[in-house]
Amino acid sequence: MQQFTKLSDVPNPQQLLKDAIDFKQDPRSQEQLGKGKTLVMLFFNPSLRTRLSTQRAALNLGMSVISMNATQGWNLEFEDNVVMNSDKAEHIREAAAVISQYADVIGIRTFASLSDREKDYRDFVLNTFIQYASVPVISLESAIRHPLQSLTDWLTIETTKKVARPKVVLTWAPHPKSLPQAVGNSFAEWMHFADVDLTIAHPPGYALAPEFMADANVSTDQKAAFENADYIYAKNWSAYGAYGQILPVQENWTITADKMALTNDAHFMHCLPVRRNVVVADAVIDGERSLVIEQAGNRLFAAQAVLGRLLG
Numbered sequence: 001m002q003q004f005t006k007l008s009d010v011p012n013p014q015q016l017l018k019d020a021i022d023f024k025q026d027p028r029s030q031e032q033l034g035k036g037k038t039l040v041m042l043f044f045n046p047s048l049r050t051r052l053s054t055q056r057a058a059l060n061l062g063m064s065v066i067s068m069n070a071t072q073g074w075n076l077e078f079e080d081n082v083v084m085n086s087d088k089a090e091h092i093r094e095a096a097a098v099i100s101q102y103a104d105v106i107g108i109r110t111f112a113s114l115s116d117r118e119k120d121y122r123d124f125v126l127n128t129f130i131q132y133a134s135v136p137v138i139s140l141e142s143a144i145r146h147p148l149q150s151l152t153d154w155l156t157i158e159t160t161k162k163v164a165r166p167k168v169v170l171t172w173a174p175h176p177k178s179l180p181q182a183v184g185n186s187f188a189e190w191m192h193f194a195d196v197d198l199t200i201a202h203p204p205g206y207a208l209a210p211e212f213m214a215d216a217n218v219s220t221d222q223k224a225a226f227e228n229a230d231y232i233y234a235k236n237w238s239a240y241g242a243y244g245q246i247l248p249v250q251e252n253w254t255i256t257a258d259k260m261a262l263t264n265d266a267h268f269m270h271c272l273p274v275r276r277n278v279v280v281a282d283a284v285i286d287g288e289r290s291l292v293i294e295q296a297g298n299r300l301f302a303a304q305a306v307l308g309r310l311l312g
């Protein structure tokens, strides 16, 4: 594997899932693999799980880790042919090449702008960085995808499912802020590949980008979508069509115990961080079908599997 930014970067996703399952059973099984190697992580946006789990994953493989908030460094210019006489002190051409001198693997987090859809959907910041980096790059969530989260979600479903092909519902949920589509996009991308029956439920106007909706059952009726569901995966995203906007929504899309009662005793999943009693009611996230803490724990094994393949 040369890089990890999307499903199609992975030559054998089933093998990667198996690696993650193996690491979940024995996290210390490959303590020598990363000896003498360094992971550098660069954060253009906040992180809790991704930062700590990826660092811990690297340590479990014997790597050294350096992480940096990009805001602590120089303000970077990403455009070409610019006269750099304003607030940007360093060009990405030098920055990415220089970081590559210090790293064997680089992780980058860069959220969507939510203002320029064309640029976001080219994954401009991530791909420009990769263009000038000379070592493998892992996406720690980019403008349009969060593949470490999606591999984690697949691992979580595979290790808890009671039927061969569970019904999985990705449901939009309310949020006070305008959030990226990355987690929803990426979850859909990986679930299309996984052996699940995927439904995407969203209010009118909240369809994901067409390339991520392909093949899924789609419903704008949340309660109907919940029927017979084995997994409810909640996530807010801002509109793709009216790009980055929060649209008025008629019904209440918060995940409540009443709605969970419509399902086939479904597990509740969310990538976190989550706004309690906006996205999901306390009774659901604190209930016994909630997987959110195990799911976050699985971030470690997904990151270990990915780092392992990039090193191996």
Ligand code: SN0
Pocket: 141, 177, 179, 180, 181, 182, 183, 271, 272, 273, 274, 275
């Ligand atoms: C990010 C997102 O892409 O939705 C990261 C999720 C892993 N979430 C947020 O930015 C939540 C921010 C908030 O204020 O609730």
